[in-house]
Amino acid sequence: MTNLTFRQLLDTYQDMVYRIALNYTKNPTDAQDISQEVFLRLFQRNADFDSESYQKAWLIRVTINLCKNHLRSKWHQIMRETFDPSRLAGQNQLPDPEQYLVTDAMKHLPDSDRNILHLYYYEEFTTAEISQILDIRETAVRKRLSRARKRLEKLLKEEFFYEKITLDTAVSK
Amino acid sequence: MKKSRWIQQYRNEQKQIHMPMECRMRILQAISEEETAEPISDSTKQYTSDRPLKHAKRKAHILPVLIAAAVAISATAISLRFTCAPATQPDDQDQPPQHLEIYVPATKESDMAYDQDIQELRNKQMKIDTDAIENDKLPTKSQVYYKCTHTGFFLSKISGSIYFSTQGKVNHAGKFSMDFENDQYFQYTWDKNIDAGLTRRQNEQASYFNKNELHRVYRNADGSIGVIHDTDRPTFSRFILSDYPSRGETYPPLETDATDFTDDVWADNSSLDACYMPTAYAETLLSDFSQWEVTSYVQTNSGLAVEVDGKCASGPFSLLINWNTGVWILLKVFDETSETSEGDMVEISFWTRNLSFDDAAEDVPLYKPGNTVLDLDPFDPLDCVNHQYSEEIRN
Numbered sequence: 001m002t003n004l005t006f007r008q009l010l011d012t013y014q015d016m017v018y019r020i021a022l023n024y025t026k027n028p029t030d031a032q033d034i035s036q037e038v039f040l041r042l043f044q045r046n047a048d049f050d051s052e053s054y055q056k057a058w059l060i061r062v063t064i065n066l067c068k069n070h071l072r073s074k075w076h077q078i079m080r081e082t083f084d085p086s087r088l089a090g091q092n093q094l095p096d097p098e099q100y101l102v103t104d105a106m107k108h109l110p111d112s113d114r115n116i117l118h119l120y121y122y123e124e125f126t127t128a129e130i131s132q133i134l135d136i137r138e139t140a141v142r143k144r145l146s147r148a149r150k151r152l153e154k155l156l157k158e159e160f161f162y163e164k165i166t167l168d169t170a171v172s173k
Numbered sequence: 174m175k176k177s178r179w180i181q182q183y184r185n186e187q188k189q190i191h192m193p194m195e196c197r198m199r200i201l202q203a204i205s206e207e208e209t210a211e212p213i214s215d216s217t218k219q220y221t222s223d224r225p226l227k228h229a230k231r232k233a234h235i236l237p238v239l240i241a242a243a244v245a246i247s248a249t250a251i252s253l254r255f256t257c258a259p260a261t262q263p264d265d266q267d268q269p270p271q272h273l274e275i276y277v278p279a280t281k282e283s284d285m286a287y288d289q290d291i292q293e294l295r296n297k298q299m300k301i302d303t304d305a306i307e308n309d310k311l312p313t314k315s316q317v318y319y320k321c322t323h324t325g326f327f328l329s330k331i332s333g334s335i336y337f338s339t340q341g342k343v344n345h346a347g348k349f350s351m352d353f354e355n356d357q358y359f360q361y362t363w364d365k366n367i368d369a370g371l372t373r374r375q376n377e378q379a380s381y382f383n384k385n386e387l388h389r390v391y392r393n394a395d396g397s398i399g400v401i402h403d404t405d406r407p408t409f410s411r412f413i414l415s416d417y418p419s420r421g422e423t424y425p426p427l428e429t430d431a432t433d434f435t436d437d438v439w440a441d442n443s444s445l446d447a448c449y450m451p452t453a454y455a456e457t458l459l460s461d462f463s464q465w466e467v468t469s470y471v472q473t474n475s476g477l478a479v480e481v482d483g484k485c486a487s488g489p490f491s492l493l494i495n496w497n498t499g500v501w502i503l504l505k506v507f508d509e510t511s512e513t514s515e516g517d518m519v520e521i522s523f524w525t526r527n528l529s530f531d532d533a534a535e536d537v538p539l540y541k542p543g544n545t546v547l548d549l550d551p552f553d554p555l556d557c558v559n560h561q562y563s564e565e566i567r568n
Contacts, residue, residue, distance in 0.1 A: 006204060010197065018192035032196040039200045043207055102183040103190075121180050122187050149176070156179055 006043055013056070014039075016123065017063050023118050024067035026107055034066045057133050060123070064115065064134070071111070105155045113148035120145055 017038050021031035041062055049055035106114045119125045119133065127145065131138040 003204070003208070007201075010200065014192040014197060014200075015190070018196065019187055019190050022190065028193070032193065032199070035192060035196055036200050036203055040203050040207065043204050100186045100189075102179050103186045106183075117183075118187075122184055152179070153176070 001043055001045070006039075009042065009055075010039060013059050016056075017059055019122070020060060020063045020115070020118065021067055023106070023114055024064065024111060025070060030070060034063065034070060037066055038063050053129075057129065060119070061133050102152075102156065105152060108155055109148060109151055112144060113151060116141060116144050117148045117152065 014035070018031055018035045021034040021038075022028060025031050025034065038059060042059065049058065106117060109117070116130060116134075119130050120127070125133065127138050127141045130141045134141070
């Protein structure tokens with residue numbers, strides 16, 4: 001792959017890869033590490049992609065796999081056990097929850113739910129395409145999508161809206 | 174909030190998230206280093222230069238022309254390492270895997286039929302000399318090939334020949350094939366012409382492998398391929414296909430094997446609780462990898478075996494799962510006297526390892542002790558896991 005081609009791909013997909021990694025890891029530093037690894041593998045990959053959609057799917061698949069690897073890595077487990085997440089508050093958090101209401105709510109969903117919601121509603125993949133990317137059955141994708149929607153709606157309806165309204169009220173006073 | 178509203182809100186939020194420029198620069202720096210890196214002449218050679226990011230690792234770089242294959246049996250390890258010529262299949266849609274490692278951890282020493290021979294075999298390193306192949310020093314059948322076929326996004330078939338040699342002389346050769354679309358069988362047959370020239374001891378070794386001509390193959394969620402040789406004497410093989418082209422993954426060999434945990438897992442089942450579900454549904458659940466975080470599973474003639482997070486277990490009528498959260502699950506075939514088939518019942522037992530219930534992730538469908546048989550909805554296996562279990566727990 002030429003440097004120029006690679007830069008073009010980087011321009012096209014860098015935000016997509018980073019967003020997926022961030023959604024998965026919930027940590028910008030980890031997301032950056034994973035993004036770098038993804039693009040390094042893209043660069044090292046010798047074969048051309050059959051199509052643009054295959055290329056995009058490949059990148060997403062690699063990103064997700066690297067995220068999973070990272071989350072199950074001993075390093076991550078140790079860090080999670082060693083450090084109280086609350087102590088890290090403000091250091092590596094997602095953007096301000098006040099501005100990122102839905103994104104922040106999604107942090108409270110299981111990884112699989114969050115991932116599918118993102119692929120479906122943001123990347124706008126079909127359930128069949130998600131099924132291929134995640135290597136699960138399409139019925140499972142639809143099932144999870146439905147479940148994830150319900151969970152998210154419940155979160156938005158109850159917890160987050162309540163907190164936001166409470167906070168807004170307090171600020172206005 | 175209405176669905177359309179939160180979807181739009183989410184899209185707006187996500188559009189504001191961009192890869193930091195610093196990260197982009199690091200990627201370009203890493204690529205720049207990659208371009209200037211010296212050519213790798215050995216498939217096992219690792220990069221030594223530091224990466225820009227502290228957590229990032231360099232994986233083994235794969236020599237694009239050669240397929241390096243290593244066979245390692247058990248933790249105490251037979252290590253058969255061979256390098257063979259590449260596939261020359263112009264019609265291949267994708268390049269074949271450039272690196273193949275065969276990992277064969279045995280379960281127990283006593284299970285081995287040819288214990289002494291195997292032990293000796295373990296101490297040998299065998300290597301194929303590609304020059305010898307090119308110079309036609311080997312029999313005609315020694316032409317090595319390695320072909321991968323892809324259907325759409327995933328690898329569907331692998332076939333090839335494997336040659337083993339000691340001190341430059343080939344003494345074992347065989348063919349293998351994997352068809353993931355159909356039988357999912359791994360077949361390994363030895364080339365009798367070559368085996369005929371073996372010594373008695375070598376023949377015994379070959380016989381050992383000949384007994385396992387038919388294997389079960391399972392594909393792991395991480396892209397690697399696992400094999401169970403023989404359900405009578407369960408022995409695991411693990412094939413690591415690095416740079417797995419259809420999945421774009423590179424995974425190092427696992428550090429653990431089946432011998433790591435079987436004893437203490439099986440030692441005490443006093444804390445087990447059980448519920449029941451048809452095997453077919455258990456399979457459905459298990460195949461739903463990302464839901465259960467099971468990295469692999471296989472249906473054997475007499476039961477199920479799975480591998481998760483680098484650890485595997487098998488055996489007649491048993492299934493062992495390790496969540497990446499540290500939770501273990503045991504499935505036992507309910508009726509141990511018959512082969513499982515669709516509709517059969519398996520006993521599912523859960524207990525924790527290393528984690529208390531309170532420590533476990535919220536979304537892990539833990540099942541509390543209490544000898545409760547859950548009323549599972551057979552038509553909704555996902556709900557069986559995610560709702561009914563968790564509802565039981567939380568209630």
